Amino acid sequence: MRYKAVVLGAGPGGLVLARELARRGIDVSIYEKGNFENLGHDWSDAVELEALNACGIELPVLQKNRWYGPLVKDSPVSEGIYEKHAIPRLSIYSPGLWSMKEIRFKMIITDRRRLGKKLLEEALEAGADIYYRHEGKGLLYREDGQKNDGGIEVFGVVVHDLEKNCQKEIKADLVVESSGFNSVLRTGLPSYCGLSEPLKDSDFALVHREVRKLEPFNTEGDCLFPDHYRYGFYNGYQWAHIHNEQSIDVGAGVRYDPGNPDPRDLIEEFIAKYPGIKNEKIRGGRSLCVVGSPLPSFVCSGFLVIGDAASTSVPTTGCGTGSAMLNGLRFGEVIAMAAMEGRNDLQRLWAINKKFYLESDRGPSYAALATLRGMLQNLEHSELDFLFTKDLLDAATLEDMINGKFRAPNLKGKAKALGSGFTDMPVLIKLNRALNTAVRIYDHYQNYPEKWDSKTCYKWKNEADKLLAARG
Numbered sequence: 441m442r443y444k445a446v447v448l449g450a451g452p453g454g455l456v457l458a459r460e461l462a463r464r465g466i467d468v469s470i471y472e473k474g475n476f477e478n479l480g481h482d483w484s485d486a487v488e489l490e491a492l493n494a495c496g497i498e499l500p501v502l503q504k505n506r507w508y509g510p511l512v513k514d515s516p517v518s519e520g521i522y523e524k525h526a527i528p529r530l531s532i533y534s535p536g537l538w539s540m541k542e543i544r545f546k547m548i549i550t551d552r553r554r555l556g557k558k559l560l561e562e563a564l565e566a567g568a569d570i571y572y573r574h575e576g577k578g579l580l581y582r583e584d585g586q587k588n589d590g591g592i593e594v595f596g597v598v599v600h601d602l603e604k605n606c607q608k609e610i611k612a613d614l615v616v617e618s619s620g621f622n623s624v625l626r627t628g629l630p631s632y633c634g635l636s637e638p639l640k641d642s643d644f645a646l647v648h649r650e651v652r653k654l655e656p657f658n659t660e661g662d663c664l665f666p667d668h669y670r671y672g673f674y675n676g677y678q679w680a681h682i683h684n685e686q687s688i689d690v691g692a693g694v695r696y697d698p699g700n701p702d703p704r705d706l707i708e709e710f711i712a713k714y715p716g717i718k719n720e721k722i723r724g725g726r727s728l729c730v731v732g733s734p735l736p737s738f739v740c741s742g743f744l745v746i747g748d749a750a751s752t753s754v755p756t757t758g759c760g761t762g763s764a765m766l767n768g769l770r771f772g773e774v775i776a777m778a779a780m781e782g783r784n785d786l787q788r789l790w791a792i793n794k795k796f797y798l799e800s801d802r803g804p805s806y807a808a809l810a811t812l813r814g815m816l817q818n819l820e821h822s823e824l825d826f827l828f829t830k831d832l833l834d835a836a837t838l839e840d841m842i843n844g845k846f847r848a849p850n851l852k853g854k855a856k857a858l859g860s861g862f863t864d865m866p867v868l869i870k871l872n873r874a875l876n877t878a879v880r881i882y883d884h885y886q887n888y889p890e891k892w893d894s895k896t897c898y899k900w901k902n903e904a905d906k907l908l909a910a911r912g
């Protein structure tokens with residue numbers, strides 16, 4: 441097939457997409473700023489089992505809180521993608537530790553370097569090419585309002601070869617940006633194409649996580665550190681996930697705000713309480729993590745944005761690996777069909793937006809959860825403790841929120857049931873307002889435009905902007 445796609449950035453979304461396109465006979469080249477050795481992040485991510493399964497990455501079998509299978513690691517440094525210790529249920533604590541609820545956790549802890557290498561291997565096996573040490577600088581595009589009605593037609597990308605120190609222009613039918621939250625390509629487009637708005641500070645959490653050595657313990661017996669999230673802590677979260685008898689993943693993320701403490705200090709504070717967690721760090725890292733609303737559109741003619749560059753992480757946890765992979769898979773189907781028809785125009789690629797916003801619950805849920813997160817982050821620790829304790833934020837709601845699904849609890853019924861025991865009206869009003877705003881946003885995203893036509897789409901976008909502004 442004489443259809444050429446260029447993927448910028450070898451993140452999980454870009455690699456799955458590249459694999460899918462190459463498997464369907466499309467000519468795919470990946471340009472990656474880094475090199476093979478440092479591909480993927482040097483930490484562990486909790487990734488949705490559903491996403492790994494859908495993308496054909498073999499899942500291990502669960503027995504007695506342990507994973508078994510060929511891709512399970514034997515030790516912290518061995519080959520393998522998955523950590524041994526399973527977390528089918530996770531304890532969720534309120535910020536002041538007043539209340540704990542147990543939820544089903546639909547994720548598995550993966551070594552991101554190993555997962556990255558596996559996805560790369562599959563993309564290359566399918567026929568994709570990769571060029572390391574090539575940094576994307578900008579898009580090649582023509583302003584083409586007449587033909588495509590979206591105003592822009594992308595026809596390639598400018599990359600800088602970091603070894604030879606020279607610039608190259610790579611022409612393509614489709615350019616895919618998968619370069620993470622900095623999204624250098626889309627933010628360089630003219631604003632009238634509707635894709636270029638940069639993410640705001642409030643769309644980020646600052647996250648720090650480390651795998652630390654742990655005093656060996658008996659897996660059959662109790663460990664001192666339950667797998668947990670401390671939710672709403674400093675407008676973010678803190679967690680501990682055991683990996684195996686000898687290592688533990690500890691992390692924290694706070695709203696990206698100079699007034700908040702450094703997440704590393706929150707981790708140190710936690711570790712200081714448990715001498716079983718050693719000072720010895722096995723691996724780890726820190727960076728900004730996307731927790732905002734997904735972009736209202738991911739496409740223009742000849743161009744697609746995916747992964748953190750498209751802000752598609754679960755806004756209530758910052759988990760973006762699984763959704764980047766799933767989008768790689770689903771968007772790949774649309775591109776493959778478009779390629780067979782020899783098309784790359786906005787009308788055809790709009791089916792990608794439709795996949796995310798209309799054919800799955802993820803789009804509307806993430807938009808609503810971003811709103812809910814933003815509004816709940818303005819509550820004090822004591823207010824969140826109160827909502828947990830009175831079960832106004834109950835286990836079912838938290839389970840959905842953490843697993844990326846929006847569902848509003850029946851607040852009226854709950855408040856009624858509390859009767860005279862209920863003392864804090866202002867916090868109930870705040871929660872009610874947050875939920876109502878989130879419901880309106882969810883409903884609006886469920887009415888996402890079926891097709892690209894400028895009048896309907898701009899009208900929908902203006903309405904979405906108004907609702908998002910109402911979050912305050």
Ligand SMILES: Cc1cc2nc3c(=O)[nH]c(=O)nc-3n(C[C@H](O)[C@H](O)[C@H](O)COP(=O)(O)OP(=O)(O)OC[C@H]3O[C@@H](n4cnc5c(N)ncnc54)[C@H](O)[C@@H]3O)c2cc1C
Pocket residue numbers: 448449450451452453454471472473474479480481483484485486487488574575576577618619620621622624647648649725726727728729730746747748749753758759760761762764
């Ligand atoms: C500390 C921390 C913990 C996290 N924990 C979790 C977790 O538990 N679970 C989870 O699901 N998610 C987690 N995340 C989020 C997750 O890492 C991201 O959502 C995910 O990696 C997004 O994938 P991506 O493909 O969009 O981008 P990335 O994984 O960021 O990959 C982008 C790639 O593009 C390359 N690149 C960047 N700029 C350019 C350029 N100009 N030209 C060429 N290449 C470029 C980069 O080198 C990189 O290889 C965490 C994030 C942080 C910071």
